Amino acid sequence: MSYGLRVFFVGGLMSYRALFNWLSPWILIPSFLVAPLFQILLFTYVGRAAGLESDRFYVIGNAIQYAAIPCLFAMGNTIGGERWQQTLPLILGTPAPRIPLFLGRALPVVGNGFVVAAVALVVGSAILGVRVPLGAVAPIALATAVSALSCTGLGLVNAALGLRVREVAVLSNVIFGVLLVFCGVNVAVGDLPGWMQPISNALPLTHGIEAARRLADGVAFGGVTGLLGTELAIGAAYMALGYGLLRFFETMSRRHATLERA
């Protein structure tokens, strides 16, 4: 395996394990798999009280949006955690190529986000009796994976900001809330005020959630490829922005000797 690939795969996996290895699986697994179910239930019942949308609308929206928890927090903590443990200067002091170094850390997070959203979709649907056409299962899984990938791009931006912001967890919480409001998770983008809609369309998850909902409504995969392509493009744009910000802040931190001080 070449040096760059080793940094990408082995380094990424080690970084991911370091994030959660201290935590018992008895806590880690419910945190990822049980918590989204309560978000689904809360908004489904609010939706029932408001008489707004079907249960399926909330199950799909909230399950896919919950992928943002690992995508934002895990990515943010890859930088914040390294600084906290005082290993950040060591990592950035190595000659390791930066693209595999940073993007390798994103790969396990994409997988984590996908698993969280997929389990929430399946279990949430089972609890609330939501049915999806059998033929739509694989395309919805793909839409979920694309959404997790695209949200990890935003997570990389969050990680980069971690070089400047001390409270990475607060920042992650705020971004999570913004996604919850703007991405059409509980209120269709068309029902949001006009000034919010352009922002919704520029955020990850919006198009992925919409694609998954259309697939669940019986639309053929060919009918949502445009949405999924847009979702991927948005994710790639955030990924590029995140990488650029990481390099920029790294350079500035070296110049001002502020790597360990946010």
Added chain:
Amino acid sequence: MRTIRLLALGWLFHVKGLTSSGFFVLTSTVQPVIFASIAFFMFEAGARPGTLLYVALGAGLMGVWSSTLFGAGGAIQWQRWQGTLEITVSAPTPFLLVMIPMTISAASIGLYSIAATLFWGRVFFGVPLHFAHPWLFVLALPATLLGLGLLGLVMASTFVLYRQASAFQNLLEYPVWLITGLLVPLALLPGWVAPIGWVLSPYWGMRAVRESALGGDPLVPIGMCVGLAAVYLVLGALFLANFERLARKHATLSLT
């Protein structure tokens, strides 16, 4: 008199301390505003528009629960990390009297949440701020904070025994929002859920605040908040004494 002074000054000290934390201020203002906004949009777009003041107060109380859960639940653990636990335990003042203002102040930070959601609702969604029983509303708020703060004392004294409690705390946020009816009427939930909410002060706090604002009889829920607070105080004192005994016996007071 000295005890009252200790409790009052302790409360003020910790409110100031928590207010200086970006995490707490943002969590207690931004998060409830986000949930309130979503609920406002849902009820505005829905076929059965709900009372917006009902939503604003519910979202505010969600913030009170979050600040209690994270502020009070981890109060002892934080003292460990900051190296002040040994000092407070070995001080001549009973440890219980040191902890009570700490957990009540964490719940009090939730007042920012209620203020934020009412302000946000009024300015951006035109929520009418007409309170049916304004004086009872003023009484309901401290009763609610007392009930939640002393529930926080029970959490603080039990969570400290488990190293992974901080991760477990995250799991308790949504379920309590749901089963205490903060945003969703309990009548919509399965029948077995309601009795769980009855033993939790957020349920009675929500009723006290809502019934004083929207009309109803808030005196019963206010009384329940105070009554539950007394029960939590007894439980918290027992658990805290047990924690202190175990920590001294095994010499684990400062060990995380």
